[in-house]
Amino acid sequence: MNYRFQNLLGAPFRGGNAVITQNTQLISPVGNRVSITDLLKSKTLTLPIQSSSNICRLAVSPNGTFLLTVDDNNRSLFINIPRHVVLHRIKFKYPVYALQFSPDSHLIAVATGKLIQIYRAPGFKKEVFAFELVKTFADCDVKVTALNWSPDSMYLLAGSKDLTVRLFSVDVENTKHKKKPFLFLGHRDSIVGCFFGVDVKNNNRVNKVYTITRDGFISSWRYGEISSNDGNVGEIVGVNSEPDSPGTPDRDGDGTLVKRRKEFDGKDSNLRENKGYLDGVKWELLRKDGFNQLPAKLTACDYHRELDMVVVGFTNGVFGLYQMPDFVCLHLLSISRERITTAVFNEVGNWLAFGCAKLGQLLVWEWRSESYVLKQQGHYFDGNCLAYSADSQLLATGADDNKVKVWTVSSGFCFVTFSEHTNAVTALHFMANNHCLLSASLDGTVRAWDLFRYRNFRTFTTPSSRQFVSLAADQSGEVICAGTLDSFEIFVWSMKTGRLLDVLSGHEGPVHGLMFSNINGVLASSSWDKTVRLWDVYGGKAAVETFSHTHDVLTVVYRPDGKQLASSTLDGQIHFWDPIDGLLMYTIEGRRDIAGGRLMTDRRSAANSSSGKCFTTLCYSADGSYILAGGSSKFICMYDVADQVLLRRFQITHNLSLDGVLDFLNSKNMTQAGPLDLIDDDNSDAEEGVDKQSRRTLGYELPGAMPNRGRPIVRTKCVRIAPTGRSFAAATTEGVLVYSIDESFIFDPSDLDIDVTPEAIDAALNEDQQNRALILSLRLNEDSLIKKCIFAVSPLDVPAVASSIPYRYMQRLIEALSDLLESCPHLEFILRWCQELCKVHGNSIQQNSRNLLPALKSLQKALTRIHQDLADTCSSNEYMLRYLCSLGTKK
Structure with missing residues (x-):
């Protein structure tokens, strides 16, 4: 019964910002949880950690160990990613619009309201006050919207809604002397992003700054001249009277600016080496370029320092990739018609990650080959129904967005989406062979989907349009039944021909429940007319029994x-x-x-x-x-x-x-x-909130409803337990929650006395009594000892040892073998064990199949997965195998 949260499906992205760490790990918020996607292994994992409300911002340390999340209630969690635990918590006074770790991982910059707070990054040890506030900048007039650290963690850029970008010197050791920030002026809209540019050939020294505004313009800044007021705000050098036209890098036309920069580098090198190489430096506007996407607004951007590239996203779903500083457009493509919420580079710079909160869409695109690395999209609305396949490897979900999605449970990825339905999907059913999926919808159709060719190969309809809300199929897969919402009838079709066989009438309310019995094929139906009826579908009779x-x-x-x-x-x-x-x-x-x-x-x-x-x-x-x-x-x-x-x-949440x-x-x-909370006094722009x-x-x-x-x-619309019994899934408002017991350890001995100890098991193994050691380990019911005793048996002794195992330990032994099939490389040895157990205890297993059904389903799941993997490997190496076989024949 010790089910634990394992994963969240159906909602890859719901808002906030996404980040890519360790070059292949995509971290994105999913409601009040955090999802981590391995882009190489194509596997997603949702952390078993919940915030108090939806996560709006997150940041990851450069080494990928720590994760900092902030939710809508300004509450922050400091998470250890490898261990999946919360180390520290803090609550900020004002809403957080940006946060970022310093490149050396020692500091954290947080833009909370119009303040910029610098904290020392907590570590692994437990502390009473883990977040130490070392510095606060209160120079901005309105809220801060963008932050960016210099590569040496000495300077910080901050963009604000007051149309300015400020350059701060972050000297945490000198807290008394406060230097005024340098102002980058001339913007016409709020700042979306500001970034330091570096000279790769000169030890990654900062040599330029890029500022990106919401109206779709990017400004390029570079060193100007030294200010005479020792770090105070100076006038901007080289800004043209017309802001939209690019500035000229050499105002005098004779290289005076370049000469002055060389003199500065030579005379004041000590200033640069003494942690102040940008103090007192004036910046000039080099050029200003527009992305030409009006009337769309720029909503997301990112900059890659090594490649000197900028990626931007707009409210019309268009994104652009530009090579700087010449502003050369490499790609300009459209993802959708909805607003791009986040856009980010990976560390190498070959992948771009995009998120669209309104569509629940998350994309990773390789811009060099122009191909998708990841393309996941959750249901637009809440899920209505779900169904497990017979081997528990697949999970199908249906929702009000008229779509049916099929997910791989182990990876958490959706590999096919069916969108032929024109109204909400209300019921799903997997056929016993795992190759066919049935779906019922309010559009008046029941569709059968082929999971080999990914197509709708049969559609079941009625003479007049009906709304189907329940679905069932018999064990043989020959008869399909669906209950209606409006006519209160049950329609029966033939799976082979698609012909309507019968219409079962008698209910006086919507038929919201249908299910076939596994032993006699009797159909049970439930209705809002306060009855449950049993139907003999094969005999064509009316209701056999009615339960009031x-x-x-x-x-x-x-x-x-x-x-x-x-x-x-x-x-x-x-x-x-x-x-x-x-x-x-x-x-x-x-x-x-x-x-x-x-x-x-x-x-x-x-x-x-x-x-x-x-x-x-x-x-x-x-x-x-x-x-x-x-x-x-x-x-x-x-x-x-x-x-x-x-x-x-x-x-559930x-x-x-x-x-x-x-x-x-x-x-x-x-x-x-x-x-x-019900008083609507939100005066924020419709662009930032949901109108x-x-x-x-x-x-x-709904129009006219109470606000x-x-x-x-929050609600749960459907719950299904996997046939293996090791996990269950629930279609909820948050998405499809998957709970599992596969990764939890419970000490649950089945036949324990004073003589059953790990020492006794080791002693039996040392005396070559593998049979006794295995029985003792099964009585102790400790997973590691059971597997140790299984491998201690030689292949020749497997039949004898299998025949001596009492039946009461059979379930635990089968569970251990199915677990070994998932991870153990000794495939033939484990299959030999399974074969001998079926030979010796076949009759007992058949007579007590109900108690052993979860363990047998787990074994079937493992065998099916291995068979699929071997089939794919052999098919991809068919010609090599033929060649090797031909060489063996010649010799």
Whole structure:
């Protein structure tokens, strides 16, 4: 039962900025979590760390060890990336618009409001006050929007909304003497980015500055002359009267400027070596260039110092790559029609990462070969349904954006998207062969997808248009059934011919639950008419049995062995039925367990509210011992079926940016007009926030509805347990959450006494008693010892040892073998073990398949993956294998 959060699918990017560390690790915020994508291994991982609200900014140390995140509530987390733990926490007084580690990793610059604060970067040791504030710059008039460190960590550029860029000298040792910053003037809009340029041939010395503004202009600055006022603000040298025209680098036309720079380098080299080589230096405007994308605004930019390149993104979805300082356009392409939220280089400079928050899109593009390294996009709206494949390797999701996506669970990547549906996808079902996926939609169609050729090979329709909200297929895959929302009927088709076979009528409300029994093929359906009906689909008869309830039935599921039926009702109860005898076995009262937080618009407390206190989705475990239940709440409940007790509650999120997370409203935020959060007094530009029209477009707010500030409501729409029983997935407001027990260790001995110890196991191995050692390790139930004893058995002794293993230890042994198949290189040896176990204990496994089903599914998953890998390897080396075989024949 020790499920832990493993990954988050379906929402690669939701806003903020993305960074690439260690040249191949892409780090991006996903709501209040952080996702790390390995661009070489094509694998994504979501850290099991949650912030209090949506993350708006993040920064990574140059060595890729530490991560600093800041959320919408100005709360910051200092995270150790390799260990996935939070080391320190801090809360800033004002909103943070930019933050960056210094290149030497010793300092952190934070732009909080119109202040620039310099902190010493915390380390690995525990400290009471980990963030030591060493310096504060309060020279800006309005909020600071961009920061950039010099390569030697001595200077800092800061761009502000007051149309200026300031050059600060960061001398943390000298706190008394404060030097005034140099001002870069002449901009016509707020600063989006400011960057130091270096001379690669001269030990990466700073020799230029680039400033980029929101109106789509880039200004190039370089050394001018020494100021006589010892570091105070001087006049800008060389700025033309017309700002839009490029300045001339040599004002006198006879090389006077170059001569003065050489004299400066020779006479004042001591000043440069004494940590002040930019103090007192004036800068002049070299040139000013426009990107020519009006009326679009520039929203994202980045600069690569070694390549001297600039990448920019605009509100119209266009991005440009330019070679500086000559401003040569290398690429000018369009990603979409939506605003580019972030654009960033990797360390080498061959990859560009782009993010679009509105589309949930994340792209990594190699500009030299003009090819995609990564192209991931989550669902535009919340997910409605999901389904596991039979071997638990694939996960399909459907949402209100009319799309069906199929994900690889191990990597967290979406490898195919089907978009033929014209309305919301409401139900999904994987066929037993893993090669076919069924989807039902409100557009009146049920579609069958081929996962080999990635196409829609069959479409099931009705004589008149209907809205389908539930879907089921029998074990053989020959019969397809779908329940409707409007006509209250169940339609039955033939999978081979696509012909409509039957229409089952009798329900008087929407049919939101359908499922076939695995033993006799009886179809169970649930409806809002307060009944659950059983249908003999093959016999063409009407309802065989009807189970009446006192409230609307929201969903129905069969236990995997088909001997029990569970249904959820609107009053928050789960009813368990015996489908053979037609009797009610027992009932679980879950209103108190599922009750979540209160909404911002609620006039009652969460305890007194009647909304959301019911289960809308149910799922049995692979062995039927427990059941998962979710609904319009922040909790997913796990119940023991036999004892009808709550085993555990999973809180899907702590994100305060969602509605329904808090149990109590803060009395400090209450006014005479209602909660302070509901009063719309936001005067920020529509470009920086989400305006009302965008909220309605995203489905967060409806015209005429009570104001919610566009906050989505936390809920769980679908829960499914993997056939292996090792993980489960939940389609929630935050995305598809995947919980797993594969990486957690639990000491759970099965037959322990005083003689069963690790020392006794080692002694048996030393005495060549492999049989006894393996049985002792299975009784102790410690994973490392079991695997050690398995490898201690010689291949010739495997049949004898396998025949002596008692059946009660069979499940643990199969789980250990399936785990070894995933990671062990000794494939033939492990397959020999599996073969002998099936030979010796075949009858016992068949008779007790229900208890061993999760372990057998895990073994099937591992075998299927290895078979696919070997097939791909052999097909790609077909001609080499033929050549080697021909050489062997000749010899």
